[in-house]
Amino acid sequence: MPSAEINKVREYWDRQGSADVRPSIEEMRLYDDYWATLTGEPGQVDYIDATVGGVPALWAIPKGAVWDRVIVCFHGGGYMMGSRYSHRKMYGHLAKAVGCRALLVDYRLTPEHAHPAQVDDAVASYRGLLEQGIRPAHIVFSGDSAGGGLAIGAQIRARHSGLPLPSGSMAMSAWTDMTLSGRSYDSNRSKDSVFRREMVGGLVHMLLGAEPDLQNPYVSPICADLRGLPPIYLQVGGDEGLLDDSVMFAERANAAGVDVKLDVFPDMLHSFQMAAGRAPEADDAVSRLGTWARPLLGLAPHR
Amino acid sequence: MPSAEINKVREYWDRQGSADVRPSIEEMRLYDDYWATLTGEPGQVDYIDATVGGVPALWAIPKGAVWDRVIVCFHGGGYMMGSRYSHRKMYGHLAKAVGCRALLVDYRLTPEHAHPAQVDDAVASYRGLLEQGIRPAHIVFSGDSAGGGLAIGAQIRARHSGLPLPSGSMAMSAWTDMTLSGRSYDSNRSKDSVFRREMVGGLVHMLLGAEPDLQNPYVSPICADLRGLPPIYLQVGGDEGLLDDSVMFAERANAAGVDVKLDVFPDMLHSFQMAAGRAPEADDAVSRLGTWARPLLGLAPHR
Numbered sequence: 370m371p372s373a374e375i376n377k378v379r380e381y382w383d384r385q386g387s388a389d390v391r392p393s394i395e396e397m398r399l400y401d402d403y404w405a406t407l408t409g410e411p412g413q414v415d416y417i418d419a420t421v422g423g424v425p426a427l428w429a430i431p432k433g434a435v436w437d438r439v440i441v442c443f444h445g446g447g448y449m450m451g452s453r454y455s456h457r458k459m460y461g462h463l464a465k466a467v468g469c470r471a472l473l474v475d476y477r478l479t480p481e482h483a484h485p486a487q488v489d490d491a492v493a494s495y496r497g498l499l500e501q502g503i504r505p506a507h508i509v510f511s512g513d514s515a516g517g518g519l520a521i522g523a524q525i526r527a528r529h530s531g532l533p534l535p536s537g538s539m540a541m542s543a544w545t546d547m548t549l550s551g552r553s554y555d556s557n558r559s560k561d562s563v564f565r566r567e568m569v570g571g572l573v574h575m576l577l578g579a580e581p582d583l584q585n586p587y588v589s590p591i592c593a594d595l596r597g598l599p600p601i602y603l604q605v606g607g608d609e610g611l612l613d614d615s616v617m618f619a620e621r622a623n624a625a626g627v628d629v630k631l632d633v634f635p636d637m638l639h640s641f642q643m644a645a646g647r648a649p650e651a652d653d654a655v656s657r658l659g660t661w662a663r664p665l666l667g668l669a670p671h672r
Numbered sequence: 673m674p675s676a677e678i679n680k681v682r683e684y685w686d687r688q689g690s691a692d693v694r695p696s697i698e699e700m701r702l703y704d705d706y707w708a709t710l711t712g713e714p715g716q717v718d719y720i721d722a723t724v725g726g727v728p729a730l731w732a733i734p735k736g737a738v739w740d741r742v743i744v745c746f747h748g749g750g751y752m753m754g755s756r757y758s759h760r761k762m763y764g765h766l767a768k769a770v771g772c773r774a775l776l777v778d779y780r781l782t783p784e785h786a787h788p789a790q791v792d793d794a795v796a797s798y799r800g801l802l803e804q805g806i807r808p809a810h811i812v813f814s815g816d817s818a819g820g821g822l823a824i825g826a827q828i829r830a831r832h833s834g835l836p837l838p839s840g841s842m843a844m845s846a847w848t849d850m851t852l853s854g855r856s857y858d859s860n861r862s863k864d865s866v867f868r869r870e871m872v873g874g875l876v877h878m879l880l881g882a883e884p885d886l887q888n889p890y891v892s893p894i895c896a897d898l899r900g901l902p903p904i905y906l907q908v909g910g911d912e913g914l915l916d917d918s919v920m921f922a923e924r925a926n927a928a929g930v931d932v933k934l935d936v937f938p939d940m941l942h943s944f945q946m947a948a949g950r951a952p953e954a955d956d957a958v959s960r961l962g963t964w965a966r967p968l969l970g971l972a973p974h975r
Contacts, residue, residue, distance in 0.1 A: 399709075402709035405705075410757045414721065415720045415721055418718060454713045
């Protein structure tokens with residue numbers, strides 16, 4: 370049975386899904402702060418504002434972190450909300466679980482900035498890290514929701530730019546498919562009051578404009594040539610409208626020969642890892658990410 | 673007319689004041705996160721977890737801060753809630769306004785820890801700073817609500833312990849009087865649904881126990897011998913139940929020869945400075961604190 374603490378995630382989404390009035394962009398962005406209240410403060414994590422590769426960012430640095438290993442984190446928010454601050458605690462937990470530094474990238478948002486601003490910023494921040502001397506094999510990408518798609522799309526883009534790839538990526542509730550082909554939009558519609566085709570379609574419009582290329586591989590990595598990508602670990606909630614964005618992506622990545630791992634968490638909703646530090650389900654998920662990433666980064670299995 | 677943004681402060685308190693069921697301690701502490709949503713992220717402020725004088729604390733360090741000047745900050749929350757995290761943004765704004773570092777002290781809370789744990793921790797953190805080589809004249813205390821009282825009470829205690837005093841203190845909506853003698857509890861009762869004698873009396877009980885010494889100078893600095901204290905700047909909302917805790921304290925401090933400045937902000941409620949980064953009233957108040965503190969700390973009038 371879901372914990373009382375994880376039910377706060379459901380309450381949060383249900384409150385948004387049941388709003389009578391469509392909120393303005395400004396109001397939606399204020400929700401970021403409420404989103405962040407789902408997460409417990411990790412503690413013993415320092416937060417340093419920075420600019421990396423010309424992109425605003427936030428270092429989340431656990432005490433005792435291995436300095437030359439880095440998780441590059443792309444926050445969620447449908448490409449139009451969220452920030453390095455809304456997600457600092459959640460990625461702070463992840464950084465603690467891995468035992469290294471995390472860099473939260475504040476890529477530009479829609480509707481002020483359409484595609485490819487987001488993937489440009491993602492790659493620029495990665496390039497900036499490489500220029501700081503961090504080895505690609507010591508970097509892992511991560512992201513939730515839109516940021517989960519970006520964690521994969523940015524690799525496609527980085528490869529097209531001739532950059533070496535990171536050691537792997539970890540995506541939570543990734544949005545990988547702008548064509549909205551997932552059947553889970555239908556099968557989970559009664560359970561997920563927010564991530565429905567009509568809402569997500571609005572996000573597509575803001576990102577890609579009036580004549581969208583829905584199969585653009587940088588924002589729809591499910592449509593990309595995935596061969597040669599490093600290992601990918603996908604986590605997704607069983608009750609999500611976006612469930613199939615992970616399930617179908619895992620199938621295609623697997624068919625392309627990618628080392629892919631998928632965990633579907635029963636009864637969970639979108640980005641439930643935001644309840645890290647509060648809910649056992651979220652802490653378990655974050656712990657699994659840490660266990661997966663440490664050997665990938667050449668670290669001992671346990672901190 | 674109060675700004676739309678500052679009305680969020682009123683909504684926050686009204687929601688608490690109108691709660692049907694008395695929440696548990698745990699639930700009240702979860703409110704900390706919602707309290708923190710009132711504050712905009714200051715940006716370009718780094719946050720470093722630390723232990724100073726044996727007390728958990730958080731450094732809030734604006735980019736370009738003068739390193740050897742420090743605001744020692746005591747958060748509000750009736751001595752039983754609040755933390756270095758709930759108030760990091762608000763004191764981050766204050767640190768930016770002054771242009772120096774801020775140290776948010778995570779003193780122990782009631783009901784787990786009764787008086788004098790709070791004032792002991794406050795003095796221990798101050799002593800720790802002095803041992804780091806920071807000069808007393810380069811330190812200013814600050815606090816809101818219970819922390820505002822603590823900012824003054826800790827000076828009384830520090831003096832009794834033979835420590836030199838800081839250069840001054842800045843108190844927002846300070847709770848200075850455990851005897852609850854303020855007439856503003858009555859005159860502002862209809863405007864302030866939270867800070868009423870019955871609620872505040874409960875906090876007194878948690879802090880001082882069944883046979884309280886209500887005139888204890890460390891927690892009721894309004895009852896203390898205030899002669900010789902360095903300058904004090906008090907800010908308080910005109911609609912607060914705790915209004916007189918500042919007004920009467922200013923009168924007594926003035927009578928004791930202390931250089932005291934009092935600003936009463938019309939229409940404002942308790943700790944409205946928590947809306948810094950969002951509401952012009954809060955930003956104005958924080959700006960005034962910065963203007964007041966800079967010369968006190970030997971800094972040029974403007975950053």
